[in-house]
Amino acid sequence: MKKKIKSYLAFTSNGYRLWGLVLIPALLFVATYFAFSDLAYDHSWGLFVGGAFILFYEIFSDYWLFGGICGRQAEYLKTSLGGLPLLESALAVDLMRRFLYAMVFSAICYTKSRKPEAFCVGLMIYLMAVGMLNITRYLPGVIQQMMTAFLAVVVFSLYGAATLGMHGGILELVILIAAALAVSIVTVWHVLQRMKGSYYEKESEKGN
Amino acid sequence: MELSYVIEGENLYKKYRGFQLNVSKLQVPKGFATALIGENGAGKTTLLNILAGIRLDYKGKLRYFGQYSDKDREEDPRVKEDIGYTGPGDYYLPHWKIRQVEEISSLLFLGFSTEKFREWCVDLNITKDDKDREKKISTLSDGNRMKLMIAGVLARDTKLLLMDEPASPLDPLMRDRLCEMIRNYLCEKEGQRSVLFSTHNIADMENVTDYAIIMAGGRIAEAGFVEDLKEKYIYVKGEPEDVKKAEKVLYTMTTGKYGYEGICLSEKVDELAGCDIEAQTPSLSQISVAVMKHFSSQRG
Amino acid sequence: MKILQNSGEPIYQQIANQFKTDILAGRYSQGEHLPSIRGLARDLKISVITTMKAYEELEAEGLVTAVQGKGFYVNAQDSEMLREQHLRKVEDALMEAITAAQVAGMTEDELVETLRTLLRNVSSFQ
Numbered sequence: 001m002k003k004k005i006k007s008y009l010a011f012t013s014n015g016y017r018l019w020g021l022v023l024i025p026a027l028l029f030v031a032t033y034f035a036f037s038d039l040a041y042d043h044s045w046g047l048f049v050g051g052a053f054i055l056f057y058e059i060f061s062d063y064w065l066f067g068g069i070c071g072r073q074a075e076y077l078k079t080s081l082g083g084l085p086l087l088e089s090a091l092a093v094d095l096m097r098r099f100l101y102a103m104v105f106s107a108i109c110y111t112k113s114r115k116p117e118a119f120c121v122g123l124m125i126y127l128m129a130v131g132m133l134n135i136t137r138y139l140p141g142v143i144q145q146m147m148t149a150f151l152a153v154v155v156f157s158l159y160g161a162a163t164l165g166m167h168g169g170i171l172e173l174v175i176l177i178a179a180a181l182a183v184s185i186v187t188v189w190h191v192l193q194r195m196k197g198s199y200y201e202k203e204s205e206k207g208n
Numbered sequence: 209m210e211l212s213y214v215i216e217g218e219n220l221y222k223k224y225r226g227f228q229l230n231v232s233k234l235q236v237p238k239g240f241a242t243a244l245i246g247e248n249g250a251g252k253t254t255l256l257n258i259l260a261g262i263r264l265d266y267k268g269k270l271r272y273f274g275q276y277s278d279k280d281r282e283e284d285p286r287v288k289e290d291i292g293y294t295g296p297g298d299y300y301l302p303h304w305k306i307r308q309v310e311e312i313s314s315l316l317f318l319g320f321s322t323e324k325f326r327e328w329c330v331d332l333n334i335t336k337d338d339k340d341r342e343k344k345i346s347t348l349s350d351g352n353r354m355k356l357m358i359a360g361v362l363a364r365d366t367k368l369l370l371m372d373e374p375a376s377p378l379d380p381l382m383r384d385r386l387c388e389m390i391r392n393y394l395c396e397k398e399g400q401r402s403v404l405f406s407t408h409n410i411a412d413m414e415n416v417t418d419y420a421i422i423m424a425g426g427r428i429a430e431a432g433f434v435e436d437l438k439e440k441y442i443y444v445k446g447e448p449e450d451v452k453k454a455e456k457v458l459y460t461m462t463t464g465k466y467g468y469e470g471i472c473l474s475e476k477v478d479e480l481a482g483c484d485i486e487a488q489t490p491s492l493s494q495i496s497v498a499v500m501k502h503f504s505s506q507r508g
Numbered sequence: 509m510k511i512l513q514n515s516g517e518p519i520y521q522q523i524a525n526q527f528k529t530d531i532l533a534g535r536y537s538q539g540e541h542l543p544s545i546r547g548l549a550r551d552l553k554i555s556v557i558t559t560m561k562a563y564e565e566l567e568a569e570g571l572v573t574a575v576q577g578k579g580f581y582v583n584a585q586d587s588e589m590l591r592e593q594h595l596r597k598v599e600d601a602l603m604e605a606i607t608a609a610q611v612a613g614m615t616e617d618e619l620v621e622t623l624r625t626l627l628r629n630v631s632s633f634q
Contacts, residue, residue: 073299079293082317418555
């Protein structure tokens with residue numbers, strides 16, 4: 001595990017470590033505690049409003065970490081047999097970090113509202129954010145990634161508004177956990193598949 | 209001279225759209241610097257990618273260091289540990305910082321020395337202080353990116369360097385430095401280390417080229433030690449009245465008011481007996497151009 | 509060692525000749541090692557194969573011996589061979605003079621006379 005975390009950290013720049021891992025999430029958590037969790041107490045939509053910020057940040061910040069990796073060759077990683085395992089570790093630890101942060105969000109909301117749906121929304125954020133990575137990791141530019149993240153936020157909010165007060169059942173929690181696990185595995189596998197595929201020529205690439 | 213090969217290849221084949229790589233026999237001598245020469249699209253990059261194991265869609269047999277197959281290369285970490293590859297395109301991810309290159313390298317390669325890497329970065333003028341190590345790859349110039357790749361492979365303990373066009377993005381001073389680095393690399397482990405690089409700048413690299421592999425149309429058109437090639441081919445100058453006769457013998461020739469000049473096989477020079485000629489040892493670039501032209505004219 | 513890139517004389521030949529001169533002049537003692545092939549290439553800023561060819565030429569002339577994995581060392585130079593080497597040099601130089609004389613249209617007598625005059629000027633020659 002120590003080596004896996006090391007691999008993950010190697011993919012993070014100092015700026016990402018400070019802003020991406022600490023300051024921005026801290027700001028979001030503080031805001032959640034003082035504003036959104038109160039809203040969550042009376043009206044469940046506070047969960048979705050707070051969640052929307054976390055979701056946006058989770059999708060968008062991937063640009064600084066993996067920088068549209070599905071559209072890249074990253075030949076350097078292929079010059080060592082350790083390259084793909086290193087990437088796999090980094091991707092997996094990154095997902096664990098995302099899960100942890102989503103759960104912190106849920107826990108903050110839960111301390112005030114005491115509503116189990118806080119955890120359902122946390123899982124939904126994770127599910128949606130990680131699911132979207134399978135698209136955004138193909139996008140090379142900041143703007144495209146930001147637009148996609150924004151789109152995801154809109155969909156998430158609309159879904160939240162439409163299903164207000166309908167979340168929090170045990171069955172839903174179980175289904176969400178299973179789905180989160182599945183989407184995690186698929187997302188890591190997806191990037192590795194892309195990397196393995198780049199060992200073989202594709203029609204869209206230059207051939208000399 | 210006892211000669212062994214660091215890479216031996218047989219029937220290497222790869223088809224892609226209109227292009228075909230078809231190398232029936234490849235030999236890269238151990239202990240020397242080998243230049244891979246050819247036009248754009250001759251197959252240099254494809255061949256180097258195959259040798260480095262970053263392309264796997266090929267057929268054929270490969271042997272590394274006299275003992276490992278290409279299957280071993282993909283299974284035994286020691287093989288790639290001993291090979292340093294530098295190439296164009298997406299080598300490092302563009303948003304990585306120099307510091308990340310350092311951290312990732314030390315995780316990828318046992319033989320990577322962070323200390324040596326930093327020394328090279330300073331030595332090659334990529335970074336001046338610790339602050340520069342936070343520079344993003346995408347903000348580096350092509351020349352600096354090339355230098356960073358070179359620093360990355362020289363910071364390791366390798367036995368073979370595979371370099372795709374290392375000289376192209378470098379300025380003349382740095383090209384000279386590159387030649388020096390290659391000589392040093394070969395010298396440090398007398399006879400145990402080898403370098404294979406592709407180049408368009410034959411003249412700049414001639415002083416560090418021991419063995420040349422000249423490619424054309426996806427095949428190897430000529431290969432040999434430079435000193436042998438310089439004996440195999442000869443540069444001839446002659447009088448205007450002999451142009452007709454010379455045309456049949458010379459690989460390439462230019463004609464003018466004062467006569468013709470061009471390159472032919474030394475063994476064929478007898479066919480010009482009776483003509484008034486001056487002969488001269490050709491340079492590697494002259495030989496390369498002649499071989500490439502001859503090859504393309506033969507294939508129509 | 510001075511190497512001229514554009515002198516017309518192949519670089520390996522220049523290297524071989526300079527070592528030959530040094531060895532025949534006794535500047536290398538018997539059993540002494542020549543610089544390593546790749547070390548010399550590095551120092552002279554030339555390719556490895558060029559220095560290797562120079563050393564092979566020295567080996568072919570019997571001046572040095574290659575030991576696998578250890579490099580080249582200088583052979584004992586027997587005086588008879590030394591003399592022969594020098595004689596060959598004299599012949600080469602005279603041959604060059606003869607060619608030049610032909611171009612200049614000198615007669616045989618004129619050439620011989622020139623040599624005699626030159627010999628008289630070099631007082632040390634006895």
